[in-house]
Amino acid sequence: AQSVAQPEDQVNVAEGNPLTVKCTYSVSGNPYLFWYVQYPNRGLQFLLKYITGDNLVKGSYGFEAEFNKSQTSFHLKKPSALVSDSALYFCAVRDTGNTGGFKTIFGAGTRLFVKA
Amino acid sequence: DGGITQSPKYLFRKEGQNVTLSCEQNLNHDAMYWYRQDPGQGLRLIYYSQIVNDFQKGDIAEGYSVSREKKESFPLTVTSAQKNPTAFYLCASSHDLASGATYEQYFGPGTRLTVT
Numbered sequence: 001a002q003s004v005a006q007p008e009d010q011v012n013v014a015e016g017n018p019l020t021v022k023c024t025y026s027v028s029g030n031p032y033l034f035w036y037v038q039y040p041n042r043g044l045q046f047l048l049k050y051i052t053g054d055n056l057v058k059g060s061y062g063f064e065a066e067f068n069k070s071q072t073s074f075h076l077k078k079p080s081a082l083v084s085d086s087a088l089y090f091c092a093v094r095d096t097g098n099t100g101g102f103k104t105i106f107g108a109g110t111r112l113f114v115k116a
Numbered sequence: 117d118g119g120i121t122q123s124p125k126y127l128f129r130k131e132g133q134n135v136t137l138s139c140e141q142n143l144n145h146d147a148m149y150w151y152r153q154d155p156g157q158g159l160r161l162i163y164y165s166q167i168v169n170d171f172q173k174g175d176i177a178e179g180y181s182v183s184r185e186k187k188e189s190f191p192l193t194v195t196s197a198q199k200n201p202t203a204f205y206l207c208a209s210s211h212d213l214a215s216g217a218t219y220e221q222y223f224g225p226g227t228r229l230t231v232t
Contacts, residue, residue: 009156032219043120043206043223044159051219090158094219103174104221106151108158 002095006107023091122224139207
């Protein structure tokens with residue numbers, strides 16, 4: 001069965017420093033991988049995705065993520081954090097090998113705090 | 117202005133009453149989803165629909181029902197059989213079928229349901 005893990009409940013970083021939010025996954029086939037961000041009392045916003053092609057994908061607001069097949073990871077990164085990046089981040093995976101074929105599983109979320 | 121709308125934003129009901137949450141999209145997306153979000157648990161899939169007049173149960177469908185009579189609309193009914201209905205409910209849609217599928221989900225702003 002497909003699964004996704006975000007090992008850190010919370011990540012703290014100083015403004016201007018690089019940030020990393022970790023995500024690992026388990027699928028039976030090839031994964032489609034996504035990152036979303038949620039601000040308080042709002043819906044999720046799509047940040048970036050890996051479907052195929054280059055392992056390094058770039059998304060909105062200066063975020064990027066690297067697909068690492070051997071480590072089954074898809075960590076979210078940003079070179080220089082902003083206070084406004086403080087939010088809840090979700091990693092999600094869809095298993096293209098799953099006969100259900102259609103379900104996307106979300107991680108539990110990682111809360112990012114960026115301190116000025 | 118394209119997007120997904122959910123109404124109402126806040127909903128209060130007495131225990132034992134059924135309640136219907138609205139979700140409408142004008143993105144021309146084929147797939148639509150309902151998720152429940154509880155603190156510290158990420159998103160859990162309630163129901164999803166790939167095409168009109170077809171839908172499948174997600175991981176926590178008990179006590180919920182849906183319909184998909186129009187492509188644009190995917191209302192969710194929380195029935196009195198749902199044991200713990202108080203939660204934040206999120207609707208989403210995606211372009212999944214046919215050529216040009218992009219797979220990422222677009223979310224509405226959510227409905228916070230409180231049942232007392």
